[in-house]
Amino acid sequence: MDVRLVRPGALTTHTPEELPALLAREDGFVWVDVATCDEDAAHVLRDAFGFHPLALRDAAVRNRVPKIHPYPDHVFVILHAPHFGARGHVHYIELDQFIGPRYLVTVHGPVNPAVPPDVPLRQTRDVLRRIESGRFAPASAFELSYAIVSAITRLQETMVEDVTAEVWRLEQRVTAGHLGNPEQFLEELFQARHGLLAVRTMAALGGAIYGRMATLPRAAVPPDAQHLVTDVVDQFGRVRSVADGEREYLQGVIEFYKARTDTKMTIAAERLAVIAAITLPITAVSSVYGMNLIVSDHTQVNHLVAVLLLMAVMSATLLGWAKRQGWW
Incomplete structure (x- = not known):
């Protein structure tokens, strides 16, 4: 004090x-x-x-x-x-x-x-x-x-x-x-x-x-x-x-x-949605042909190449369309 x-x-x-x-x-x-x-x-x-x-x-x-x-x-x-x-x-x-x-x-x-x-x-x-x-x-x-x-x-x-x-x-x-x-x-x-x-x-x-x-x-x-x-x-x-x-x-x-932050998350979600849309046809085709085109000695190479080429074309087409829409 x-x-x-x-x-x-x-x-x-x-x-x-x-x-x-x-x-x-x-x-x-x-x-x-x-x-x-x-x-x-x-x-x-x-x-x-x-x-x-x-x-x-x-x-x-x-x-x-x-x-x-x-x-x-x-x-x-x-x-x-x-x-x-x-x-x-x-x-x-x-x-x-x-x-x-x-x-x-x-x-x-x-x-x-x-x-x-x-x-x-x-x-x-x-x-x-x-x-x-x-x-x-x-x-x-x-x-x-x-x-x-x-x-x-x-x-x-x-x-x-x-x-x-x-x-x-x-x-x-x-x-x-x-x-x-x-x-x-x-x-x-x-x-x-x-x-x-x-x-x-x-x-x-x-x-x-x-x-x-x-x-x-x-x-x-x-x-x-x-x-x-x-x-x-x-x-x-x-x-x-x-x-x-x-x-x-x-x-x-x-x-x-x-x-x-919300904008970044929205963009990320949109891109994930585009990726999912692009891979969906590939998933569908592979699901149908997966059991029929087993890679082995009996594989029909021409058939396998045609399926893989079809998948690539579908993915490229969808990716190009997404870019034209401004989604990618």
């Missing part, structure tokens, strides 16, 4: 035991960043801030969907950021926030063990580096929360950009006919679709959460933070729109691939 006091032009680090005194100060606001909400962390948050037990429970477990719970003196928000794992799987990286008038508590929810331990902390650490370098000086807890959430939307945009680059590569393979292994190619198509759908879902739900926050009374969201909440809604909406557009584009690539 990292405890910091954010003041104009200054950022100081403190211990959890100093929280009561820090919350009583009026020259800044408190930022508490919790890597894992275990029992000790939950105890500190409950005693120092008086957070609701249900909110602390949500902060300690994995939540599949975003949430928002307004309380008389703060707002509890759950969001997700994307992370690409092995074989195109998209991990949901949870970030919980307790946003109060003079404090921000960020809690990094439990993640899949396959996710590197530094991934959930990237957005808060990026913002922390900006504060430490003097490039960002948040004046309120809502402004700091806005910066962290904006980092999440930028990550979502980056993920859409990465998937789009993969979609373009797949489209080039489809149009050029360089598909390689069909099963592997289909796997790549559906992985790209899964990535776009996952990011789109995160953005859509995040926008809905902040849209709900924009309607909360002033006691929960102060007037000077309303424009920040509105801007976050716009950011999530932009990511959702871009992801929707790229998903439709990818669907067009998939449909083109299916049409091309």
Whole structure:
């Protein structure tokens, strides 16, 4: 648990035991960043801030969907950021926030063990580096929360950009006919679709959460933070729109691939049908004469040659007719 006091032009680090005194100060606001909400962390948050037990429970477990719970003196928000794992799987990286008038508590929810331990902390650490370098000086807890959430939307945009680059590569393979292994190619198509759908879902739900926050009374969201909440809604909406557009584009690539595959299969079926039609007379003749023209010392060579010549003429005639019809 990292405890910091954010003041104009200054950022100081403190211990959890100093929280009561820090919350009583009026020259800044408190930022508490919790890597894992275990029992000790939950105890500190409950005693120092008086957070609701249900909110602390949500902060300690994995939540599949975003949430928002307004309380008389703060707002509890759950969001997700994307992370690409092995074989195109998209991990949901949870970030919980307790946003109060003079404090921000960020809690990094439990993640899949396959996710590197530094991934959930990237957005808060990026913002922390900006504060430490003097490039960002948040004046309120809502402004700091806005910066962290904006980092999440930028990550979502980056993920859409990465998937789009993969979609373009797949489209080039489809149009050029360089598909390689069909099963592997289909796997790549559906992985790209899964990535776009996952990011789109995160953005859509995040926008809905902040849209709900924009309607909360002033006691929960102060007037000077309303424009920040509105801007976050716009950011999530932009990511959702871009992801929707790229998903439709990818669907067009998939449909083109299916049409091309269906066309190839239709052509193959037509050619097989022509082959069957050409060989059918040969099969009929050989079925009739097969038992009567056994090749042996008693074979009538002239008769055998005549039958074979008849088969060749019939096959050539049918093949020529199929070519004139455009079937071959």
